[in-house]
Amino acid sequence: MAPNLPPNPSNSLDAFAAEKLAGLEAAALRRRLAVTARGPEAAAERGGRRLVSFSCNDYLGLAHDPRVIAAASDALRRYGAGAGASRLVTGNSPPLAALEERLARHKGKEAALVFGSGYLANLGIAPALVGQGDLILIDDLGHSCLFAGARMSGALTLRFAHNDVAQLRALLAEQRGAARRALILTERVFSMDGDRAPLPEILALAGAYDAWTLVDDAHGLGVVEPGQRAPLEMGTLSKTLGSYGGYLCASRAVIDLLTSRARSLVYTTGLPPASAAAALKALEIVEAEPEHAARPLMLARRFTARLGLPEATSPIVPVLVGAAESALALSAALEARGFLVVAIRPPTVAPGTARLRVAFSAAHDAAQVDALAEALAELAPDSLRAA
Numbered sequence: 001m002a003p004n005l006p007p008n009p010s011n012s013l014d015a016f017a018a019e020k021l022a023g024l025e026a027a028a029l030r031r032r033l034a035v036t037a038r039g040p041e042a043a044a045e046r047g048g049r050r051l052v053s054f055s056c057n058d059y060l061g062l063a064h065d066p067r068v069i070a071a072a073s074d075a076l077r078r079y080g081a082g083a084g085a086s087r088l089v090t091g092n093s094p095p096l097a098a099l100e101e102r103l104a105r106h107k108g109k110e111a112a113l114v115f116g117s118g119y120l121a122n123l124g125i126a127p128a129l130v131g132q133g134d135l136i137l138i139d140d141l142g143h144s145c146l147f148a149g150a151r152m153s154g155a156l157t158l159r160f161a162h163n164d165v166a167q168l169r170a171l172l173a174e175q176r177g178a179a180r181r182a183l184i185l186t187e188r189v190f191s192m193d194g195d196r197a198p199l200p201e202i203l204a205l206a207g208a209y210d211a212w213t214l215v216d217d218a219h220g221l222g223v224v225e226p227g228q229r230a231p232l233e234m235g236t237l238s239k240t241l242g243s244y245g246g247y248l249c250a251s252r253a254v255i256d257l258l259t260s261r262a263r264s265l266v267y268t269t270g271l272p273p274a275s276a277a278a279a280l281k282a283l284e285i286v287e288a289e290p291e292h293a294a295r296p297l298m299l300a301r302r303f304t305a306r307l308g309l310p311e312a313t314s315p316i317v318p319v320l321v322g323a324a325e326s327a328l329a330l331s332a333a334l335e336a337r338g339f340l341v342v343a344i345r346p347p348t349v350a351p352g353t354a355r356l357r358v359a360f361s362a363a364h365d366a367a368q369v370d371a372l373a374e375a376l377a378e379l380a381p382d383s384l385r386a387a
Ligand SMILES: *Cc1c(COP(=O)(O)O)cnc(C)c1O
Pocket: 117, 118, 119, 120, 122, 143, 145, 187, 191, 216, 218, 219, 235, 236, 237, 238, 245, 246
């Protein structure tokens, strides 16, 4: 026995967790994991029921494409299940090099660097480029990992209101002079709202103030017209490309610096070779089949037109509900009708803006989209009127 230890330390730990959980439960903010078997054609099986999923980010259905699966299986057999080490040691398998070359070409950049995930990419990029004495300006609706990377960098981090170019200009005018370096963080397509950043305006401002711009393209790659590219184009292999992993495309100098300095690359095991091979095949398909890549946005527009919502500008359509509890109830009602549309609650979105986030895929057919629209019109007429 160790007499100086407080009695039952594990009880205070469990009491802490239980109390926190009770608070979350009371606010309808507790989250639970539900085992979900995804299949082809946007199918998802949960609790023994087969649902049509409108919650996957696999916008082109490539996770189940036989060509992607074959490429992954080949790599799996040839190189094994895991990378075995950091990419800087022995974990830099041949499919990674091929994927980086293809990503760079796709984005019109000199080079690319693949990370273990999009989240890891964003944890590594900002801290390698800016630090104390520097400035980060970030869109208020930026993804959690953009904020996490900004915090880790130690740079002064200021938010600008979502897509508010005038406020961004004002902040640059006010703060740029005092900072050595400045970095602007935004997204091509915003993950929970489906709208797009005004990139031409932001890039022009960045040029005028010698600020560097990082665009998170997690939800844009392959499914929206990219428009102007930023000097730093990051994204994920786990949405449209149907695999797993993250990347940055940039100049050769920037990629070489990140290869040495991004801690979330240096100190973590390389991506499994099969994941890289799958993403490479998926990217080839995205480039070779533009009609397929155009389908999710077309279906999203069909949906917004049927419900009288503002026209979709990406495959993501938010249906604003408001209270977290109501969003959960609406999601459950849709699930009872065979649709998987997961409720999005704070802190993922601002308090009072809980919503259903409807994600369209090339794997849906028009009849499924129409059926969902009909169900929503019946179950949530108020949310639709408010929009
Ligand atoms: C999903 C997402 C990420 C993280 O990518 P992962 O590969 O899933 O870690 C980063 N940014 C945005 C905007 C995202 O939606």
